[in-house]
Structures are given as C-alpha cells and as structure tokens.
Amino acid sequence: MGNGMIKEAPPAQQSDPADGLSANDGTIVNDFSIVVATANGTGSQTANMAILRALFKMGIPVNGKNIFPSNIQGLPTWYHIRLSKDGYTARRHTSEILVAFNQTTVVQDIQTLPPGGICLYNADWRSIPQRDDVTYYAVPVNEFIRDSGMKGKLKDYLSNMAYVGALAHLLAIPLERLDDALLFLFKGKRRTVDSNMAVVRVAYEWAAANLTAAHPYRVAPMNETEGLIMMTGNEAAALGAVFGGVTFAAWYPITPSTSVIDALNGYLAQMRRDPATGEATYAVVQAEDELAAVGMIIGAGFAGARAMTATSGPGISLMAEYVGLGYFAEVPAVIWDIQRVGPSTGLPTRTSQGDVLFTYYLGHGDTKNVILLPSSLRECFDFGYMAFDLADTLQTPVFVLSDLDLGMNNWMSEPFDYPAEPLKRGKVLSAADVAERGFARYRDLDGDGIPYRTLPGNEHPLAAYFARGTGHNDAAVYSERPDDWRNNMARLARKFDTARSLVPGPVIDEVEGAEIGIIAYGTTRPAIDEARDRLAADGIATSLLRLRALPINGEVEAFIARHERVYVIEMNRDGQLQTILRAELPEVATRLESLALLDGMPLTARWVVEAIMAAEQDRPRRAPTRREGSAEGATELDLPGDGSLSPGNGLPRGDSGLTDMGHDGHNREVIAGEG
Template sequence: MIKQLTLMLGGIQGEGIVSVGDTLIRALSQAGYYAFGYRTFSSRIKGGHTNYVIDISTHKTLSCDDSLDILIAFDQDSIEINLPKLKKGGLLVYDDIVSVKELLASIAPSSYIILPIPFTSIAKQYGNTLMKNTGVVGFLGQLFHMPIESVSRVISKNFNGKGEEIVANNMKVLTACYELPLENNSLSHQYRLSPVQNNQKKASMLGNEAIAFGALMAGCRFMAAYPITPSSEVMEYLTKKFPGFNGVMIQTEDEISAITMTVGAAYGGVRSMTATSGPGLSLMMEGIGLAAMTEIPVVIADIQRGGPSTGLPTKHEQSDIDFLYYGAHGEIPIIILSPYTVEGCFYQTIDAFNLAEQYQCPVMILSDLHLGLSRQTIDPLDSSKIQIDRGKLLNSNEFTESDMPFKRFAFTDDGVSSRIIPGQPFGMHHITGIEHMETGKPFEGNDNRKKMMDKRLKKLQGLKELDHIDLYGQLESDLLILSVGSNFGMIQRVVEGEQLPATYGMFKMIKPMPIKQLEELCAKYNKILVIEGNATGQLAAIIKSEVGFHRKIESLLKYDGTPFKYEEIHNKIKELI
C-alpha cells in the first residue's frame, strides 16, 4: 500500500486532460483522500502538449513532487517530453492506439513498468472516443482500489445535464475500464492507496473558485469583469451562482468598463468586485484611483501571470507586487491581501469586503496562477467565521435635515467618514474625482488639499501595527523564510518533510506592511530568505525599504513561468542553515 504518490496525465490540449484531472481529484476527495493538481497549458484553445500533475495523499498536500510515480500518456509527445520525470521502476500507461514502438525500443525494459490500455477502443465500443477520458478515471480507480461508487457519483454528476444516454454510456466505459484485468498482478498491491483514517467526503476547489465563493458569502452581489487568463474562473463561478442570490455579473467590453462599473455599483451600496490579471490591471489603475479619491469600497482580485504585455498568459509568476504597491498615480490608500491557500482565498475574500467598507478604499486580493488554477482537496469551511462589517454605513434614520449639508468626506479622528447609500433623504452630496471639501464639492485650496490627503492616508496607519505574517516551522531557529502566495505548499513540503531548522512566514497582507511585526522578526533571526516568483526581488526590496536589515536578507527568485520545485527550495535552505 502507498500513502502518497504523484501522477501525470499528458496529452493534446483541448482533448479533455483537465476534465480527467478534475474528475479524478473530485473522486479522490469524495473517497476521503487529499489531492493537489497543477496543470501546464499553452495560450491556445486546442493543440500542443498539455499535462496535469496530481499529488495524492492520505494527509493534506499543497504541492506536487518533482518526479512521477505514474505517467498516463494519451499521445507520443507526452511520453517523449515527460518520461525523464518518471521515477525508475515507475508505471508508464499509454493508450494502445499511440505509436510507441520506436520510442520504447530506446528504453531499457527494466527501467519502467510499461502498460498499454485500450482506452480509445473501449470508448469507441460504447459510441464516442471522447469517453476514453472516463475510461482513464475508471482504470485509476481500480489501480488505487477506490470504491467504484465514489468514482461513479462524480462521473454521473459531470454528465447529468447531457442526457440519460450519455450518462449511461460513460458509466459503461467507466465500469469496463475499472474491471480490466491487470497482467502485472504486483501492480494491484504496489499502487493500492492506504486506507484513510477519516473517509469523510471532502470538497475540492480552485483558488479562483474559493475567491468567488468567498465573495458570494461576503454579500457581494455585483461583479463586472472582462475575461482574462488566469482569472476568468472567478467570473464564471459567479455567473452560475449569482442568479440564485439576486446578484448580477456583467461581462464588459474591457477592463476600464469593468472597474468603473464596479465603482459605480459600490457607490450605490452594493458589495461589488472585479477580477483580472496584469494587463487588465494596467487598464484599471485610473479607476482604482477614482475609488480611492472618492473613498468608495471596491474589491479587485489580481491573479498574477507572466508578463510584461501579453507575456506568458498561461504561466506562473508573482511579478505584480511592485505595480500594486507603488503603481497608482498620486498617493492613495490601498490594502493588498495575499492568501496562500485555497481556504485562505475564501476567508480573506470575506475580509477584503469588510476591510473595503471599514476603511472605504480599494482592497486587492493578490493571488497567482498556481494558486488560482490548482485544484485541491480542502478542509471543511467554517461558516461561523463569516462576519459582515459594513463600517460607517449610515441608515436613513441616523441623520436628519439638521445634518444638512451632509459631509460625506468629514474630517474624523480615524480618517474614516460616515457614508450613505445615494438617494437617502437629507444625504445629498457631491461625488467627484477632483479634490474636494468635506461635502464633496470640488475645491483646490492648499490647506484643504493637505488635510484631505492626510485624512485619506492616515486611515490605514493602524494596520501597520498588527500581525499579518503567519509563522510555521521551528520558531527558535536562526533562519527565517518569508514568502507569498502559492509558494507556501512547496516551502511547507521541504521544511516539514525534512524537519529543517527554519521558520517560515507567509504574508497575509503586504500593504500596509506589518511594520512592527517585520521589525521584530528581522531583529530576531540571523538570516532571512525571501522566496518569490519574479526576477527583481520585488517583495524583498519592499521589506528592505520599509524596515532595513539589508545585510540579513537574501532572495530566491524564479521567473521561468513555472512554480518552485522541491530541489530549488531545498538546496537554498541547506546552503543557509
């Protein structure tokens, strides 16, 4: 029996590799296992090589191993490209219609277990070769000794909307491949998954889906967005869910429209958001400045990808940090949250809406492609943690005619003014992107300008005093690792897997920087390693500019479009400890 393994599904993009991977992860999760799946794909709809790597375990897993235990190949390219990643003695499974004679002739027979399976032939027997994808899930269900009921429920749900005949035919293919006799009987034991201690059904989600679900639970009822990889799943999820909750999702003609519509809806009192990636964020920046100047609460999810320009639209990177931290024209209050798990995407999106209304400013949710598009088994979400705080939003009975003119931008001790939903009696006020007085009326006086700038900027000062870095590992070690986003999974795998003497901290908020906590941490540890997916060490540079400690801080950077590998992080940590 095996407690953890890594497999890859490889084939031609557009022929269902993602569907197979998602289905397998859902089936494993329903059977009580944990899975983490990461896909590699190109910026085209169909054609070219794609693969889906899945790490399967009896305990929670948030990354994939660098090498493979099993390679499932739908075409010859998948074998040629990925065979070097297969462990010696690993299992190579391929569709028997694939021509592999010359390729296999160059492989030592003892290097791998090689198993042809008639996936396409079986699918064709029941009417459609596309059902070979279902056959792969059935074969793996048998190989892992998963209950066929766990697999069949997921398959049935996948095709439920396509008619009884399609469901029935897929179930026949599933059963036929589940019952295939394995010529190598040792496989039955070698790849049998160990029973899980708790076989309770679990859910699986993408980080993007968790952001969307968090928005829904936070009371968001309006989203405007333009599709862009890798953020589109946020709008796709809410497009499906909003109708049942009186919400509206509008696909706009561009990102400029998306942010300005979001600002307008938020001004009208509706919790509103948009989602995008680097190029779209560039177009939104003026609208984000408008939200900051008018003190309107909006939430923007940025799912980072490789840039600049179109760059690497389907590849991983964490290079928007500087742009968000410094990118606005003028100086504006802005909060940047940085979830590092799928569950964190859910809870911190709820936080984002609360913070946006408490501080009346734009709030960014900074994610990345690896976190946004990796499907993984999640722990149960705790509804008791869902709290709604609308800040200083007044009800109509909280002000009267004597309060006129309503000072929407009144100077207060904490810099946050009361706000109302437009149209309330006695609440009429100006709203403009031009500098203004307390009533909102445009005014460019020198003293007023300084007071308004100070008012807006001081709103967030208190956040610098709070702890926004989660700490793990051996807290009394000499080495502190700091990072953001999806890097958490691999850092955790390396440090905890080998019990390395290191503390690792993950930022939950990078703006405002948790200055007090950072100063204490940097003073405590002798060495500080900042791990981030960009070429210039953006996060490390911000830390240095905010708290100093230049000589202690080192960087581990990666910007080739892929997430960090185990070996890369492991080698750097070993060098420093």
C-alpha cells in the same frame, strides 16, 4: 509493440527520498505522483478529475494541478496528481507514473520518469521510446471504444476513459469510486455517467486479464479526507463574495479569473432571488473591457452597492486610472487579481506572484492599496467576504491577490465557517445623523483618517456631495490650495496606517533560537511547509511568517529582528515583496534576502530546500527547540540532527521527530494578535 506489459523495470527508486512510504514488501502505498499527458481540447479534464475525486473519496490526501496551454485545442497539456499519505499538496518535481496519451510529447515525457517509473501509452502507436528502467503498459484504446459500443463524436471524447480504467486496475482504485466521482462531475446525470463508465469497465476488465502489475505503486483506503471538501480557489472566492453581500459584479473574460465570475453567477442564481417574485436581486455585467468593468464597480460602490470585479495582470494594467480615482475619491470596491505570468501577454495559463508590487502602488501619484493574500481555499472564502468589509470600512478599493494555481486547481479544505458577524458598512450617515452633526465628506473627525460618507437616497439636503478625483477640501469643494492638498494627502496616509490594524495579521510559526526566518505569502505555502519539515529532519530549524495582507504591521519587523537571516520566498523574478519590506522596514532591511523563482510552475519543496541550503553556504547550526502554540502555552520539542548543513546535498533525510505535528501548518501556526 503489441498489447500488455512491454518491459519490466528493476525495483522502483524513489526520485525524492523524502517522498513515498514503502511497505516491507516494497509496495509504495498512497505516496507517489501521476502525470497525464494529453492534447488540449480532447476531453481529458473529465477523466483526470474522475481519478482525482475517486482518490479523494477513498480518504487519500490528493492535489491536482492542470498545466495547460493558452489555446482552445491541440497543444500539449499535463495533469499532475499527487497522492500523499501525510497530506502534502505541493507540486513534486517528478512523477512516478506517466499516462502518455499525447504522441507529440511522448519522447520528452518519458525522459521525465525516474528510474522504476511506469508508463501507460496508446497501443495504437507504432513506436515509443525505450528505457530499460521503466515499465511500459500498452493500452489498446480503439479496441476499448469499439467494445464499449460508443459511436460518432462521442467516442473521441470518451477515449481518455481508457486510461482511467487501466490505471484503476493497476493501482487498485475501486470502480464504484470512479462511478461516484463521475456522478458528481456530471451533476447526477446517470446516462452520461453510464457512457463514460462503459469505457472504463472495458479497459478495467481488459487490464485485469492482460496486464501484470509489475510495479510497486498502489492505493489503499484511508480516513484522512473524511469531512473535507474539494473545490477550486476561484469557486471559494465567489462563494465568499456571496456571503459578503455582493450585489453587483462587472467583468471582462481573462484567464485565469473567468471562473470566479462563472461560479459567482451560479451561486447568485441560487441564493439571490426575491422570495416573492423570484426575480434576481443582483446584477452581473460582462463589460466591453476591463476599463469599463472597473468603472462600473466604482460607480456601483459610490451608490452603496457591494461591487466587485475579477481579472488578471493585463486587466489590472487597464484599471490603473480608475483605481486611483477610487483611492482618491474614497470609493469602496473589491478587485480580485488571479495572477498569471507577465509582462505583456506573457504565459496566460501559468501561475505567478508577479502583481504584488504593481497593485500595492497602483495609481499615479502617491497611492498605496490594501491587499489580501489568500493561501488556501478557506482564505479565499474568508477574504471573499472580508474584502467587502474592509472596502466599506476604509472607503477604498481592496485587492485580493490569488493566482492561477490556487484559483483554477482543486484543493482540499475543511468546510467553511459561516460568517459570525454582520456586514460592516463603516462610517455611513443617515439623514438624522446629518441633521444632528452636519456633514463634510472628507473631514477626519476621529483621527483615524477615515471620513464619514453618505449614500445616494439620503434625503437630507446637506447629504449630497461630489466624489471628486480632482483636488478638494474636506467639504468636497474643488480646491487647488496647497494646504488643502497637503492635508488631504496626509489624511489618506493616516487612513492607510489605520488599515494596518484592520487587515488580517500575519501567521507565525516560530522555532525558539532559530537563526533562519522565512517570509512568504499565497500558494508558496504548501511547498514551504513541506520544505521546513524536510529541513527539520536534518536539524535545520526555520521560523515562518506568512503574510496575509498588506499593509504590514509591527509583527513583521519584530519577526525579522529576531532572526539573523530572513529569506523572502516568492514566485516572481525580482523579489517584489522583499522590495516592499525593504522600503518600509529600513532598520531590518539588511537581514532580508530574496529567494525568488519564476518559471510558470508552482514551487516544489525540493526547490525551497535547495535554495535555502545554497544560500546558507554551509554555516554551522545548533539544534534549537520548537515553540508550539501561543507564547503563554508554549511547549518545547527536541529536534534531532547534528545541525550540520551540506550545500548540494539535494534533499534532507531522517526522521523529523515531528510526527505529532500537522505538516500543513494548521496545528503549529500562531496568528499574530490572536495567539
């Protein structure tokens, strides 16, 4: 096959009409996707992260998604990088540029390219499938390694830097940006960076001399990421926990939650040491299993520590009995569930929202649990510390449900705000308080279902109590009396109702007169935001309510009542959130319809658009107006379009008329109770 360009393709055709901005000369700048196909365990993550971070530092909005197998080494892995000048971060269903460095999957990978796509591949391969509508670039990897002077096992791990250098030339990524990115990734280790850059430069210079960039895709500097940060959701969660005052964590390793504790260990080592002695003022324990881990944090919570664990679905299954103890004995704890695909072992390295129903009711008997539902890095951080305040205030385990996509992939964000309020420890009595007012551990003195508690170390003789998982009266004395049981369960229900006013309210973006409502949560947000803009471009108006927590409050029922149809969009098979909403809001349940997808991949805007259009079945629409801002300060914007809706018309076209509005929802969201 030889080196260099193999076959020139016809002009690129956008696989997604709503994506891409073509210049007058046909060049598509900062609006396309790249997929890198390699084998797991070959060191490709560093190469991929170097490209992602270099683009980010060029000011281009980007998002990276690692689609990796559940093994240590050898199986196929794909890394998706999306560039979007408009800042969209959802996964796209196709990528225009393929880096084919896995011979095992090259046949299927090339078939995924749209017409006009390009393919970089290892020139050392003997053959590669041919398509007349794809441009091929052969990259002589072994030649680059030889010319860079790399030897031994190091050369195997640096071979992926060959495609970094070639791609940098073809897309016009400055080498200094790649150098900066590697310096960040290797924490300032100049020697390691130089080894990687040696291969990058050889590949770049070879590409400049031998490859003709016969394709329309280019990058150019922008200013859209200035002041932003990039990290994973698991890192943001760990940092939030530090600001929330965590002093104890117990865990057992499980994908995709392990990096929560890895990051937590790093942050605590920097920020939680006695200034006089340098000794750690925290403890992180790797338990023998998830059952032991949750038992440890329940015990630590009883003792007054702010305690947490991080796990995924199989770990949650093992924790069920202890969670019930925490609920009934009323012990604060924080449990992060980074969701993956189940049931059973399932797909351990793919994303899902499959634990919502399970965690909401986790524990035998009548139990309901408080759940926080982050959708962004900022909310991972905010909920990271807020969860401890809620757990202490409500004296109960609090779940935070993230997922693999948010937790393990890199996202952009505004810098986090330093928490403005002190830690909220809830109703904790001192010895003086007990002396003044007495103490009955499970007595509801305030009518909100939340009793007062004492902590070990309180020296008043009446402060001690049994945190019972067995039947008890309001003084924590063992009891099997029916009235004691009935009263205690009624009080726990009142406490859960109190939680409705304490958890974060939903975020609402409502279009006046829109008949279509959408309810969603978590990482479906990027795809839904983009899909709504596409629908608006065709004059199809939608309103969105994004849940940030369970239990729900009255805003949710009112939102549903204001719309003829409300689609509940989520990443599971059975529409689990819809099940909860139907159970709790029977008067509006008939307006709800589930749009659920579970294939292990993050949602795309295309799927959301097509799912809504198919469900609508060509119903006529009028062109409504969008309410912007709070109810008091609302302004109306005319939306274009004739209001028609054609099922099967894959993707909407046209000018959305929303160029002055933030596609990512920051400018148009109204937080219920805050707007």
